[in-house]
Amino acid sequence: MIWILLTITVVATTLSDLLQSYEMKRAGAQSVGARGMARLLRMIVERRYLLLSIVCLAFSFFAFMALLQSAPLSFAVPASAASFILETVLAKLLLKERIGARRAAGTLLVLCGVALLGR
Amino acid sequence: MPPSNRTIRTYFLLLLFLALRAFGNLALAWGAKHLPRTLAADPMVYLRSMLDPYVAIGIVLLMVALPVRLALLSVADLSFVLPTTAVGYVLAAVLGKVFLHETVTVQGWLAVALIFGGAAVVGSTPQSTTGKAEGAK
Numbered sequence: 001m002i003w004i005l006l007t008i009t010v011v012a013t014t015l016s017d018l019l020q021s022y023e024m025k026r027a028g029a030q031s032v033g034a035r036g037m038a039r040l041l042r043m044i045v046e047r048r049y050l051l052l053s054i055v056c057l058a059f060s061f062f063a064f065m066a067l068l069q070s071a072p073l074s075f076a077v078p079a080s081a082a083s084f085i086l087e088t089v090l091a092k093l094l095l096k097e098r099i100g101a102r103r104a105a106g107t108l109l110v111l112c113g114v115a116l117l118g119r
Numbered sequence: 120m121p122p123s124n125r126t127i128r129t130y131f132l133l134l135l136f137l138a139l140r141a142f143g144n145l146a147l148a149w150g151a152k153h154l155p156r157t158l159a160a161d162p163m164v165y166l167r168s169m170l171d172p173y174v175a176i177g178i179v180l181l182m183v184a185l186p187v188r189l190a191l192l193s194v195a196d197l198s199f200v201l202p203t204t205a206v207g208y209v210l211a212a213v214l215g216k217v218f219l220h221e222t223v224t225v226q227g228w229l230a231v232a233l234i235f236g237g238a239a240v241v242g243s244t245p246q247s248t249t250g251k252a253e254g255a256k
Contacts, residue, residue, distance in 0.1 A: 020189060021197035025249055029125070030193040032132065032186065040186035050189075057185070065151055065168075073148045073215040074223065078208050078230075084201040091197040098248035099198050102240055109237025110202040116230035117212060 005067040006079055012060035013083040018090055019053035025095065078117040085111060125194055129246045132191040133203055136184055141210035143180030145218060150174035152219070195246035202241040209234050 027043060030036055044050045067076045088107055091097045099107075150173030168174050191200055209231045215221040 017197060017201075021192050021200075024189055024192040027193055029128070030190040031128075032135070032190050036190065037186050040189050043189070044186070054185075061181075065147060068148050068151045072221050073144065073219060074212050074221045074227070077144065077211040081205065081208060084205070087201055088198050091201075095197060096249060097196045097198045100244065103198060103202075103244045106237045106240030106242075106244070107198070107202045109240060110205045110234050111237075113230040113233030113235075113237060114205060114208055116233065117208060117227055 002067065002071055005063045005070075006082075008063035009060050009067060009080045010083040010086070012056045012063065013080065014086045014090065016053040016056035016060060017083070017087050018094060019049045019056070021091065021095055023047050023049045023053070074117065078114045081111075081114040125246065129191065129195050132187060132194070133200075136187045136191055137204060137207050137210060139180050139184035139187060140204075140207050141214060143177045143184060144207075144211055145177070145214045146173045146180060147177030148215070148219060150177060196248055199241060199244065199246050203238050205234050206238050 023043075024030070027047075030040055032040075044054060064076065064080060067080070071079075084107075088099065092099050150168070150171040153171070153173070169178060188200075188204075212221075212223050212227060212231065216223045
């Protein structure tokens with residue numbers, strides 16, 4: 001059951017993040033003051049990819065919450081980080097982000113750390 | 120927006136998001152561990168679980184974290200945001216140890232060092248490489 005919940009968390013998180021990043025790149029720089037927050041909330045309702053990303057996030061959230069009940073926080077949180085390998089590759093392929101040697105090396109270091117934390 | 124302003128904004132949003140998510144996850148974990156039944160067994164238990172004050176606080180903090188992360192994604196690449204926000208896993212381990220009495224081993228502290236090191240390396244790269252982070256106020 002733990003692995004099913006983990007898979008749902010990873011897939012839903014990846015999809016949600018890609019959709020959010022795609023929409024926010026299109027939207028341009030946003031702030032988090034009172035007006036900025038109101039504007040961001042309005043964007044979530046008005047932009048269908050952001051709305052879809054929230055649905056994915058909800059799946060991810062409930063799967064993660066169930067995972068937290070059967071696994072310790074110090075396993076559940078780093079294990080669900082498997083999503084960011086998938087996301088980094090897809091960010092390069094789909095979002096056309098430039099992932100240079102330094103960023104790739106840093107990401108690998110973080111990945112090793114997260115994997116170690118989950119053992 | 121001048122590059123230095125964008126950098127300051129990026130790191131402000133990053134720190135705010137990390138704090139909100141770390142304490143949100145902690146409150147959720149605290150609340151979830153004290154629920155009487157397994158969540159996966161009955162969907163209605165999910166709704167009832169939201170009445171638990173710790174679960175409710177966790178949900179509110181994570182809900183506020185959402186638009187903050189959207190703002191962060193508006194000024195930085197997803198491939199920049201993911202490793203730098205991984206510092207949150209370190210916070211989760213530390214908070215898990217302090218408040219939930221979970222064990223963090225020597226290996227765990229090595230992991231903490233790797234995550235911080237990796238996040239620092241990624242943090243030294245340009246936040247945005249797609250050239251679309253200009254624009255709205």
